[in-house]
Amino acid sequence: MTSFFTQLHKKKITLLSLIILATSFILAPPFLSRSVSRLVQLKSHLYPSSAIQQKLRRPFNTTPNRYIARMAYENELEVALLAVQRATLLTKSVFHSHSKGTLTKSDNSPVTIGDLGAQALIISSIKHVFPEDEVVGEEDADDLRKDEALRSLVWDLVQAAKLDDSAAEDKIGGPIKSVDAMLDSVDSGRSAGGRKGRIWALDPIDGTKGFLRGGQYAVCLALMIDGVPTVGVIGTPNLPVDDKAPLDADIGANADDSDGKGVLFGAVKGEGATSRPLSSGGLKEGSKIFMKPLNDISQATFCESVEAGHSSHGDNAAIASKLGITKPSVRMDSQAKYGSIARGAGDLYLRLPVSKTYQEKIWDHAAGVVIVQEAGGEVTDAWGKPLDFGIGRTLKDNKGVVAAPKGVFPRVIEVVKEVLGAKE
Numbered sequence: 001m002t003s004f005f006t007q008l009h010k011k012k013i014t015l016l017s018l019i020i021l022a023t024s025f026i027l028a029p030p031f032l033s034r035s036v037s038r039l040v041q042l043k044s045h046l047y048p049s050s051a052i053q054q055k056l057r058r059p060f061n062t063t064p065n066r067y068i069a070r071m072a073y074e075n076e077l078e079v080a081l082l083a084v085q086r087a088t089l090l091t092k093s094v095f096h097s098h099s100k101g102t103l104t105k106s107d108n109s110p111v112t113i114g115d116l117g118a119q120a121l122i123i124s125s126i127k128h129v130f131p132e133d134e135v136v137g138e139e140d141a142d143d144l145r146k147d148e149a150l151r152s153l154v155w156d157l158v159q160a161a162k163l164d165d166s167a168a169e170d171k172i173g174g175p176i177k178s179v180d181a182m183l184d185s186v187d188s189g190r191s192a193g194g195r196k197g198r199i200w201a202l203d204p205i206d207g208t209k210g211f212l213r214g215g216q217y218a219v220c221l222a223l224m225i226d227g228v229p230t231v232g233v234i235g236t237p238n239l240p241v242d243d244k245a246p247l248d249a250d251i252g253a254n255a256d257d258s259d260g261k262g263v264l265f266g267a268v269k270g271e272g273a274t275s276r277p278l279s280s281g282g283l284k285e286g287s288k289i290f291m292k293p294l295n296d297i298s299q300a301t302f303c304e305s306v307e308a309g310h311s312s313h314g315d316n317a318a319i320a321s322k323l324g325i326t327k328p329s330v331r332m333d334s335q336a337k338y339g340s341i342a343r344g345a346g347d348l349y350l351r352l353p354v355s356k357t358y359q360e361k362i363w364d365h366a367a368g369v370v371i372v373q374e375a376g377g378e379v380t381d382a383w384g385k386p387l388d389f390g391i392g393r394t395l396k397d398n399k400g401v402v403a404a405p406k407g408v409f410p411r412v413i414e415v416v417k418e419v420l421g422a423k424e
């Protein structure tokens with residue numbers, strides 16, 4: 001009898017265990033997943049994603065690695081860096097040739113075959129990877145369509161410009177397929193711009209006058225998201241690679257792209273700015289750049305345009321003098337000025353308006369603005385107004401441009417306003 005009860009008791013325990021086991025199989029997964037997600041939340045609080053990404057980030061090369069966390073707009077940055085790098089191969093070959101193929105546009109600014117070829121190459125790279133994106137490019141294909149000699153000259157250059165790294169070439173779509181595809185690429189830069197969506201701003205050769213004079217020039221590309229410059233890339237074949245190389249007055253003249261020259265700047269909003277040597281293949285390793293901390297503003301080096309018609313040398317000098325700056329300005333063409341202050345070679349960029357009616361073009365500033373902001377600087381117009389890139393192809397609500405390290409920016413803009421105010 002006793003053994004019968006003992007048996008029954010054992011069976012009850014076994015049955016109970018089975019019920020508990022079955023219940024826990026049914027109920028455990030939701031509990032478990034909740035606990036795991038709590039753990040993940042806790043971890044992401046302790047290690048914000050940007051910090052984790054910072055640790056895991058690969059230097060931008062052309063080898064995709066899907067197991068490593070990617071930062072925001074990493075693909076866009078990589079494509080922009082490679083596209084600009086390939087276009088500089090073309091502009092450099094034109095820079096070296098004696099006949100730079102100048103023709104005059106109706107607005108009398110010089111346009112070169114380099115401009116048209118670089119625009120064709122860059123837009124074809126963008127459209128290969130991001131077919132839906134729009135592009136605001138400085139050039140159009142009207143002259144190319146009319147002029148057969150010009151067309152074949154540009155076609156030869158475009159075909160010759162290849163990165164000597166097949167993975168890098170593939171990433172940006174390889175060679176342009178036909179003359180018609182080249183013309184269509186150039187003409188795809190006709191976007192009106194605006195405040196919505198993904199729009200690239202492209203200046204295939206910024207500083208055309210510097211390019212023709214044998215000075216500084218830059219190939220510039222920026223991606224704007226809903227009117228905000230978010231990715232910026234500048235290729236400057238005539239700047240020294242060394243971020244620490246001091247800026248002297250010669251930098252803007254008699255430039256050449258001999259060994260030891262050629263820089264590729266890049267930045268993504270919220271992710272920092274980098275510089276790396278330009279190469280003819282894949283991307284070289286980059287390093288972070290920062291503006292110089294300026295404890296004494298009177299020691300600043302300020303940059304301005306070579307062309308007095310683009311920026312008032314007189315007003316710039318008056319501002320520098322009020323800030324106690326005694327060093328002469330460093331004059332150079334193009335957005336090489338933005339790159340130079342972003343890496344701490346110079347400190348301030350002053351672009352005081354010459355004309356009351358001129359509207360700055362978005363492609364002359366979008367890339368430089370991201371790079372300077374990400375290196376620790378601030379950029380506004382001459383009245384301290386944020387630059388509005390979302391209202392079309394020009395910055396029509398702004399006048400002039402001022403860029404400086406954050407710490408001294410309020411003082412700089414105060415003095416700029418005094419100088420402008422005195423002229424009103």
Ligand SMILES: Nc1ncnc2c1ncn2[C@@H]1O[C@H](COP(=O)(O)O)[C@@H](OP(=O)(O)O)[C@H]1O
Nearest residue numbers: 205206207208209305306307309310333334358
């Ligand atoms: N009156 C003016 N005021 C300001 N910028 C002007 C201007 N006329 C032309 N520009 C722009 O100045 C750019 C060159 O700037 P910088 O003087 O810094 O090198 C030119 O770019 P492009 O050379 O691409 O045509 C052009 O768009």
Ligand SMILES: [Mg+2]
Nearest residue numbers: 203206207364
């Ligand atoms: Mg320009």
